[in-house]
Amino acid sequence: MASPLLKICGLRDPDQAAAVAQLGVDAIGVIGVPGSPRFLGAEHRPALFGAMRAAAPGCRGVLVVADPLEQQWAQLELGQGHAVVQLHGSETPQLCGQLRSRLGCEIWKALRIRRPEDLQRAVDYSLVVDALLLDAWVPDQLGGTGHRIPIEWLQGFMPVLPWWLAGGIRADRVPGVLTQLRPTGLDASSGVERSPGNKDLDQVAALVAAVRVAGLAGPSQSRSVGLAPS
Numbered sequence: 001m002a003s004p005l006l007k008i009c010g011l012r013d014p015d016q017a018a019a020v021a022q023l024g025v026d027a028i029g030v031i032g033v034p035g036s037p038r039f040l041g042a043e044h045r046p047a048l049f050g051a052m053r054a055a056a057p058g059c060r061g062v063l064v065v066a067d068p069l070e071q072q073w074a075q076l077e078l079g080q081g082h083a084v085v086q087l088h089g090s091e092t093p094q095l096c097g098q099l100r101s102r103l104g105c106e107i108w109k110a111l112r113i114r115r116p117e118d119l120q121r122a123v124d125y126s127l128v129v130d131a132l133l134l135d136a137w138v139p140d141q142l143g144g145t146g147h148r149i150p151i152e153w154l155q156g157f158m159p160v161l162p163w164w165l166a167g168g169i170r171a172d173r174v175p176g177v178l179t180q181l182r183p184t185g186l187d188a189s190s191g192v193e194r195s196p197g198n199k200d201l202d203q204v205a206a207l208v209a210a211v212r213v214a215g216l217a218g219p220s221q222s223r224s225v226g227l228a229p230s
């Protein structure tokens with residue numbers, strides 16, 4: 001069985017994006033949510049995604065936003081180097097569908113899980129997004145918190161869409177997660193950084209290795225789930 005995909009999120013520096021891409025990750029995320037300590041302005045995103053792609057042409061750029069207002073939608077259009085928009089706020093299925101039609105790129109919807117019942121919301125998005133991303137719910141913070149969803153809540157979670165597990169992902173958690181769950185991909189941010197936005201390449205390399213080892217050791221979902229490089 002193949003390993004799950006791996007996304008490293010919240011980078012701010014093009015050289016670091018190139019280095020992370022060369023480690024063999026599948027996607028790199030940039031935070032476009034004002035107020036986040038990992039925020040990167042629109043004018044800096046093309047350089048970061050360009051460096052990423054020059055280093056590893058198959059690596060995909062993900063732009064993370066939350067509850068974008070209509071006047072901001074133009075900023076989400078292709079041209080900044082991203083192939084995916086990750087919606088990490090309270091976007092309705094209707095808004096996700098509208099953005100998907102308008103932007104012409106993949107849309108991933110983050111669901112922040114506060115209680116097991118929240119997983120049922122996945123069904124509402126199944127026809128209007130390309131993938132789901134599960135993150136822990138934390139009051140007054142949208143993401144990048146390092147908080148985890150209790151793993152027992154996710155047993156039996158098998159949406160029709162590809163799905164990413166986020167929230168406190170680090171190398172030492174990988175064996176425990178992948179023996180119990182089959183996410184399409186893992187998404188890590190604060191667990192692999194020295195300070196917000198500054199990734200620790202040794203921790204990223206350890207995470208890449210842990211994911212590969214877990215893929216060799218046990219059953220996990222295939223990479224061939226329709227997430228081809230752009």
Ligand SMILES: O=C(O)c1ccccc1N[C@@H]1O[C@H](COP(=O)(O)O)[C@@H](O)[C@H]1O
Nearest residue numbers: 009036143144145146166167168189190
């Ligand atoms: O990282 C941020 O600052 C951030 C801000 C606003 C929305 C999402 C954000 N990050 C996302 O959070 C998850 C998990 O992060 P962590 O590994 O628990 O630190 C990840 O999907 C990031 O894309």
